[in-house]
Amino acid sequence: ETGVTQTPRHLVMGMTNKKSLKCEQHLGHNAMYWYKQSAKKPLELMFVYNFKEQTENNSVPSRFSPECPNSSHLFLHLHTLQPEDSALYLCASSPRDRGHNEQFFGPGTRLTVL
Amino acid sequence: SQQGEEDPQALSIQEGENATMNCSYKTSINNLQWYRQNSGRGLVHLILIRSNEREKHSGRLRVTLDTSKKSSSLLITASRAADTASYFCAPHNTDKLIFGTGTRLQVFP
Numbered sequence: 001e002t003g004v005t006q007t008p009r010h011l012v013m014g015m016t017n018k019k020s021l022k023c024e025q026h027l028g029h030n031a032m033y034w035y036k037q038s039a040k041k042p043l044e045l046m047f048v049y050n051f052k053e054q055t056e057n058n059s060v061p062s063r064f065s066p067e068c069p070n071s072s073h074l075f076l077h078l079h080t081l082q083p084e085d086s087a088l089y090l091c092a093s094s095p096r097d098r099g100h101n102e103q104f105f106g107p108g109t110r111l112t113v114l
Numbered sequence: 115s116q117q118g119e120e121d122p123q124a125l126s127i128q129e130g131e132n133a134t135m136n137c138s139y140k141t142s143i144n145n146l147q148w149y150r151q152n153s154g155r156g157l158v159h160l161i162l163i164r165s166n167e168r169e170k171h172s173g174r175l176r177v178t179l180d181t182s183k184k185s186s187s188l189l190i191t192a193s194r195a196a197d198t199a200s201y202f203c204a205p206h207n208t209d210k211l212i213f214g215t216g217t218r219l220q221v222f223p
Binding site: 004006040041042043045048056088090092101102103104105106107108110 | 117145147149154155156157158159162202206210211212213214215
């Protein structure tokens with residue numbers, strides 16, 4: 001384990017449901033990230049938070065709403081999703097110190113939208 | 115785009131053989147990182163090579179970087195079945211890592 005946990009590991013939801021993905025890091029890092037990984041596509045960066053402040057929103061539809069209450073926790077709130085949103089959602093954290101920007105990933109949440 | 119592009123897309127070898135994966139990118143970088151992903155799992159950081167370095171080793175891994183050609187390679191020596199995974203390069207410039215689609219490595223026992 002890398003010190004980054006994600007819950008739930010699997011989620012099936014209908015298009016009208018509202019659900020949330022949770023990420024927690026125990027590494028004392030300052031930055032946290034949400035990625036989307038779809039089959040045969042590059043890993044897509046969705047959101048970046050530094051010291052709880054959102055610094056990147058990579059043109060993500062508003063049906064995805066991130067929340068970062070503190071440097072250790074990151075949420076992704078989901079509502080009125082589409083079937084094409086089915087993917088593996090990965091959370092990562094990073095120290096963001098100069099020269100130390102390796103990212104540590106959680107195991108991911110496999111999301112299926114029916 | 116800063117995205118790293120891995121080549122080949124898929125590679126199959128026998129245990130004990132060496133595996134070489136290549137990465138190309140388009141912009142200047144501070145460093146380049148390689149990650150590994152087992153099927154359906156999160157990525158694991160393998161190695162980071164800085165723009166002023168040409169080669170780096172970590173166990174059975176050897177990474178090279180040629181900034182003039184904007185390319186990098188990852189060599190896994192004496193491969194094992196447990197090395198079966200997808201491998202991604204990620205060029206780093208400003209504050210982001212941009213991943214490609216990866217190389218899928220299959221090592222047969």
